[in-house]
Amino acid sequence: MMKKFRNNELKVAVVGASGLVGGELLHLLEKRGFPVEELKCFNTGRKIKKVKFKKKYLTCRPLSFAELINSKLVFFASTDEVSAKYAPKLATAGIWCIDDSSKFRMEKKVPLVIPEINADRISQKTRLISGPNCTTTAAALALWQIHRKFGTKELRFATYQSISGAGRGAIAQFEKEMKEYLKKGKISYRKNKYFSHPIAMNLFPQVGDFTNGATREEIKMNLELKKIWDAPYIKISSTCVRVPVLRVHSIAAWIQTEKKWHIEELKKVFQKTEGIKFSDREYSTPLMSQKRELTYVNRLQKSHINEREFKVWISMDNLYKGAALNSVQIAEYLLKKRYLD
Ligand SMILES: NC(=O)c1ccc[n+]([C@@H]2O[C@H](COP(=O)([O-])OP(=O)(O)OC[C@H]3O[C@@H](n4cnc5c(N)ncnc54)[C@H](OP(=O)(O)O)[C@@H]3O)[C@@H](O)[C@H]2O)c1
Known part of the structure; x- marks a missing residue:
């Protein structure tokens, strides 16, 4: 089989390899034929955990700066604290670091990248x-070419965010609550670090902690999208909701543009936008969109509130394009530019 990438094989490390994003990183590196010569996997080391890569099982090890510095490329998919402690030092030493945490996203010198x-x-x-927050990626990618062609004045989002967005432990919490509900017909909520309400049979307008009435996710959507599009003047208003869906974030989006458009023109732009699949016949659901590399855009309609406003429905796998796939695509860009030679 012809090699997809011509570069030499690389020493790669994945920090947080036993987590949800880390697991998908390994899967996508293998599936997309990324040239890995040696893979080192790290986690807390609290329990022995093995991960699979190219038919081999690798044991995750506790983090060690000495081991990381021997890599060419390090993917960070663990916590803000871990990224803060290791990534800047490694980057200064010349190691390429691709970070899925939120730690550096808003730092001026750190590019916040969606390759498309x-x-x-x-x-x-x-x-x-840095790779963006998963919900931001969905909105920014889906609407990017519309923004380029017609200019964006105002954006409104209502999000429907899956449990896996809060990590592996949140899924375990959901499963525990579901079992209790099916057995006893009720859920006795106990305080936990994932959610402030039961998530089974429920939903709530809170993703992250509150600051002055807005949640962390709502603030991230606002700030990160403006940075990615380099458009600080856009007005953005979001309500982010956690729903009892395992995987895939969905967004109802209202877009008010600067320029006039005809709905057929919008369709054409969506049809040509890289990384998305537009449909004017079918709508997307989380189950249909999971483990898919594309972002789905549909239900395009005039808003009937403002003549320059339309609305769409967006679905995107938060663990794929929302995190791991975006990071792998950044790494592929580094290969293409020969930065990893
Ligand atoms: N989930 C998403 O949809 C999504 C989307 C975009 C960005 N992100 C970001 O991606 C990162 C990972 O998220 P996730 O959902 O994969 O979380 P997760 O399922 O909870 O996994 C966390 C991983 O980090 C490891 N870890 C935690 N603390 C560590 C420490 N002190 N030292 C070394 N390893 C440590 C864990 O190791 P153990 O197995 O030993 O516990 C595990 O491998 C987070 O920064 C998150 O904000 C997530």
Whole structure:
């Protein structure tokens, strides 16, 4: 079989390999034929955990700076604290770091990258690269070409965010609550670090902690989207909701543009946007969209409130394009530019 990538095989490390995003990173690196010579997997080391890569089982090890610094490329998929402790030092030492945590996303010197939109922010000097929050990625990617062609004035989002967005432990919490509900017909909520209400048979307008009435997710959507599009003037208003869906975030989006459009023109732009699949016949659901690399856009309609406003429905796998796939695509861009030689 012909090799997809011509580069030499690389020493790669995945921090958080035993987590949800880490697991998908390994899967996608293998599936997309990323040239890995040696893979090192790290986690807390609290329990022995094995992960599978190219038919081999690897044991995750506790983090060690000495081991990380021997890598060419490090994927961070663990916590803000871990990224803060290791990524800047490694980047200064010349190691390429792709970070899925939120730690550096809003730092001026750190590019916040969705390759289909702004890979050009990456240079030989930017050794630390952030991937955006998963909901932001869905909205930014889906609406990017519309923004380029018609300009964006205002954006409104209502999100329907899956449990896996809060990590592996949140899924375990959901399963425990579901079992209790099916056995006893009720859920006795106990305080936990994932959610402030039961998530089984429920939903709530809270994703992350509150600051002045807005949740962390709502603030991230606002700030990160403006940074990615380099459009600080856009007005953005979101309500982010956690729903009892295992995987895939959905968004109802209202877009008010600067320029006039005809609905057929919007369709054409969506049909040509890289990374999305537009349909004017069928709508997307989480089950249909999971483990898919594309972002689904449908239910395009005029809003009937403002003549320059339309609305769409967006579905995106938060663990794929919302995290792991985006990071792998950043790494592929580094390969293409020969930054990893
Ligand atoms: N889930 C999503 O949809 C999504 C989307 C975008 C970005 N992200 C970001 O991606 C990162 C990972 O999220 P996730 O959903 O995969 O979380 P997760 O399922 O909870 O996995 C966390 C991983 O990090 C490891 N870890 C935690 N603390 C560590 C420490 N002190 N030292 C070393 N390893 C440590 C865990 O190891 P153990 O197995 O030993 O516990 C596990 O492998 C987070 O920063 C998150 O904000 C997630």
